[in-house]
Amino acid sequence: MERVLAPIAADAKLWQAKQRNSRLPRLPDRLRNPAPVAFPVKGCLVQRRDPQFDEFHLCFRPRDRRRAFFSTGKQDNHALLCFKVEIAMRPLTLGYSVADQSLRQSKSIGILNVSLGLLPALAARGELSSIIAFSNASLGVPPGVQVQTHDAVADNRLARLWWDQAGVYRCAKKAGCDWLLLLKGFSSFLVRPPVKLAVYVHDAMHDFYRSQYPGGFSGFEKWYFARAFAATLRHADLIFTNSTFTAEEVKRMTQKLGLPAPRTVVAGVGFPAVSGPLPAKENIIAVPVSVWPHKLTARAVAWLARWQSKSSYSGSISLVGSLPKAFVLPSFSNWRHFPRVPNVQFNDLLARSRVLVYFSEYEGFGMPPIEALLHGVAPVYSRIPAMTETSAGFGFPFDNDDYASFEAGLNGALACPASQIIFWAGDLARRHTWAAAAERVAVTLAELRDTPRRA
Numbered sequence: 524m525e526r527v528l529a530p531i532a533a534d535a536k537l538w539q540a541k542q543r544n545s546r547l548p549r550l551p552d553r554l555r556n557p558a559p560v561a562f563p564v565k566g567c568l569v570q571r572r573d574p575q576f577d578e579f580h581l582c583f584r585p586r587d588r589r590r591a592f593f594s595t596g597k598q599d600n601h602a603l604l605c606f607k608v609e610i611a612m613r614p615l616t617l618g619y620s621v622a623d624q625s626l627r628q629s630k631s632i633g634i635l636n637v638s639l640g641l642l643p644a645l646a647a648r649g650e651l652s653s654i655i656a657f658s659n660a661s662l663g664v665p666p667g668v669q670v671q672t673h674d675a676v677a678d679n680r681l682a683r684l685w686w687d688q689a690g691v692y693r694c695a696k697k698a699g700c701d702w703l704l705l706l707k708g709f710s711s712f713l714v715r716p717p718v719k720l721a722v723y724v725h726d727a728m729h730d731f732y733r734s735q736y737p738g739g740f741s742g743f744e745k746w747y748f749a750r751a752f753a754a755t756l757r758h759a760d761l762i763f764t765n766s767t768f769t770a771e772e773v774k775r776m777t778q779k780l781g782l783p784a785p786r787t788v789v790a791g792v793g794f795p796a797v798s799g800p801l802p803a804k805e806n807i808i809a810v811p812v813s814v815w816p817h818k819l820t821a822r823a824v825a826w827l828a829r830w831q832s833k834s835s836y837s838g839s840i841s842l843v844g845s846l847p848k849a850f851v852l853p854s855f856s857n858w859r860h861f862p863r864v865p866n867v868q869f870n871d872l873l874a875r876s877r878v879l880v881y882f883s884e885y886e887g888f889g890m891p892p893i894e895a896l897l898h899g900v901a902p903v904y905s906r907i908p909a910m911t912e913t914s915a916g917f918g919f920p921f922d923n924d925d926y927a928s929f930e931a932g933l934n935g936a937l938a939c940p941a942s943q944i945i946f947w948a949g950d951l952a953r954r955h956t957w958a959a960a961a962e963r964v965a966v967t968l969a970e971l972r973d974t975p976r977r978a
Contacts, residue, residue: 614652615972617645618700618718620691622657622673623683623707626865633890634725636866637765637792638706641723642668644793644961650969655698657691671698687751688713702968709751710758719976721761721968723790726887726909727752727772728817735884736816756782760977763790763964765888768909772887785977790964792888793957794897797874801899806838807876808933809900811891814845819882819905819923821847826929827880828853836937841876843869874898878936881905884923888913893955896948901936903929915954917947 621638629635643665646654655669659677664670671694676686688711695703696717703716708724710716729748732739740748755762756777762785764770770787777784810827812820827840842852842860852858861872873879879895881904889910892902896918904910906920906928914920919932919939 615969616653616700617651618695618698618703619654619656620705621662622659622676623686625661625677634707640793640957644957645965648961648965650965657694687711692717701972710754712750712754716758719760720758722755722759723763724769724773725765726769727776731885739816753780756785759785762787765792766909766913768912769887788963788967791960793955793960797897802875804877805875808840808878808880809873809876810842810880812842812844812846814847817884819884823882826926830930830933873900876900878903886910892918893951896944896951899944901939901944903932903936
């Protein structure tokens with residue numbers, strides 16, 4: 524019995540070989556020579572159970588079985604030859620680009636959370652010998668990660684454009700990176716990547732806005748995002764996504780642009796563990812709002828007002844985030860509005876709430892419903908493909924064009940027992956971990972390090 528621990532590429536040194544059966548033909552001189560013989564090997568590090576002694580030991584299993592099967596100093600019954608082998612993993616350096624992100628200017632808190640959550644989990648992986656984070660002073664970097672600070676990139680729009688189109692590639696090449704991982708989904712359309720390129724794609728929001736809200740972005744932004752996303756599909760050696768839905772979006776956009784399909788891996792995301800006991804619940808309904816039209820803020824407010832007008836609810840309704848320009852809230856005395864707040868403050872409010880209401884027309888993943896359950900809160904959220912997938916249908920999804928389904932979901936959430944929320948939260952916490960996401964990323968990078976770059 525054996526268990527695969529990790530696929531690796533290694534340089535193996537063959538020091539000696541001995542014949543197990545004297546009746547076998549004489550070994551070739553090249554195997555009898557005690558001088559070291561080096562050859563490249565690809566395969567898996569495995570843990571094998573020795574049935575004779577009922578113990579486990581580490582073995583290296585080559586991908587090409589014809590090279591012979593060998594182990595770390597113990598006789599291997601799967602081959603005629605037993606080798607003493609020394610394995611040294613070749614170093615693998617990853618460039619990790621987050622210099623252009625910060626809480627002040629990021630258009631997507633979800634992308635920022637993924638960028639900051641994946642890094643420490645990758646730093647714990649053995650496949651990567653070193654990680655060089657191209658970062659800025661506003662972002663924390665975990666121990667064991669090398670840092671190159673580029674503060675001007677996050678504070679200036681022109682600097683961010685230069686970074687996207689040339690700066691990050693120059694830094695990756697100068698640092699000697701084997702791979703460069705871009706975390707926002709977009710790549711340079713002016714310069715070809717000088718190293719192997721991996722891109723984490725979160726969604727195809729720019730294409731959704733092109734068809735549904737053509738005025739949602741400026742003319743320059745529409746042009747820029749379309750070209751930068753196409754460059755990702757054209758030049759990336761590897762694409763990671765947060766969900767199967769987004770992987771299908773990558774496939775759809777590739778076909779739409781008539782490009783060859785890039786290798787795509789669903790890496791997923793994780794969530795930080797909720798430490799300590801949760802605070803006592805207060806009678807609060809938390810409602811994220813946004814200036815972005817796909818968040819359906821006007822509909823959320825109208826439906827909540829309609830629901831409260833016909834219900835006996837006397838608790839607080841807390842709207843968190845920026846409201847569209849000139850937007851006027853209903854004059855209910857129990858409604859509160861909080862502008863954009865740091866994650867710590869929002870999580871504190873969420874943990875004290877009973878229900879989260881989350882409207883959206885389009886998501887690549889949809890974190891808020893899962894974050895709500897992990898904080899012991901019943902989520903009421905739009906029934907769209909990405910969130911149905913990632914939340915596994917747990918909670919109280921509703922149809923964006925059906926008020927009755929929203930009302931039923933909100934009433935159901937307020938009556939939901941804590942035991943049901945705990946069950947849902949435990950299931951989703953096991954499904955979505957940074958350790959699992961980092962393993963998918965690191966193992967794939969290691970497996971593909973020797974493959975040719977895309978033309």
